[in-house]
Amino acid sequence: MKKIIVVFTLLLMISCNSQGKRPLVGVTEYQQKLNANYKDASISPLKKRDLKKFKGLDFFPVDSTFIVTAKLIRTANAPTFEMATTTDRKPLYKEFGKLNFKLKGKDIQLTIYQSQDDLRDEKYKDYLFLPFTDNTSADQSYGGGRYMDVMLTDIKKDDTIELNFNNTYNPYCAYNDKYSCPLTPRKNHIDLEVTAGIKDFKK
Structure with a gap:
């Protein structure tokens, strides 16, 4: 009987803990x-x-129409350049290539970059950086644009890659002005409303 009581008590404790965990x-x-x-x-x-x-965080509703397949045109012999940021910091980047795809019936081209600083970091050396603005910027989404991480390992043999705009994030500057964030180049503006992914942060 005592064993039954002990087992019941343990089960009750586990149940309470799991219910209390948000x-x-x-x-x-x-x-x-x-x-x-x-x-x-x-x-x-x-x-x-x-x-x-x-x-x-606030997100737009998940929308599968904002998951697209892009064709990558790699940039040969791209020079290293200093990318402008929200501060005086000038991180080093190279243009990795151009991504061409259709979104909502429109032909879109975005430039994707590779951080030269991240190449020295084992954790981030396979990351590519895709910043963009769109017609929700400074309204429903952050004015400085949104970011998407793309992995080198995600690029297929035919140089196509899936872009999921539902999986975007804001620069840290959207939350705290103590950070230094890369500015989205003007050429990476999408002339339509990308109503997928992260929204602006309401402080």
Whole structure:
């Protein structure tokens, strides 16, 4: 009888703990992971006052029409250049190539970049950087544009790559002006409303 009581008590404790643990906020795994990172005080870009009341980032509804296949045209012998940022910092980048795709019936071309600083970091050496603005910028989304990470390993043998605009994020400057963030080049403007991915942060 005592064994039964002990087992029942343990099960009750486990049940209470699992019920008390709040689930991660977000519709997709990407959103949940991003929210978890922003909730973690040790790595979050949020200011202390914003972190205290943080419940989750705002996203547009997930929309499969904003998942496209792009053709990559690699840029040969691209020079290293200093990318403009929100501060005096000038990180080194190279143009990796041009991405050509159709979005909502429009022909779009975006330039994708490779950070030369990240090449020295084992964790980020396979990352490519895709910043863009669109017709929601400075309205529903952050005025400085949004970012998308693309992995070298995601590029297929025929130089095509899937771009998922649902999986975008804001520069840290959208949350805290102490950060230095690359400015989106003007040529990377999409002349339509990209109503997918991260929205502007309401402080």
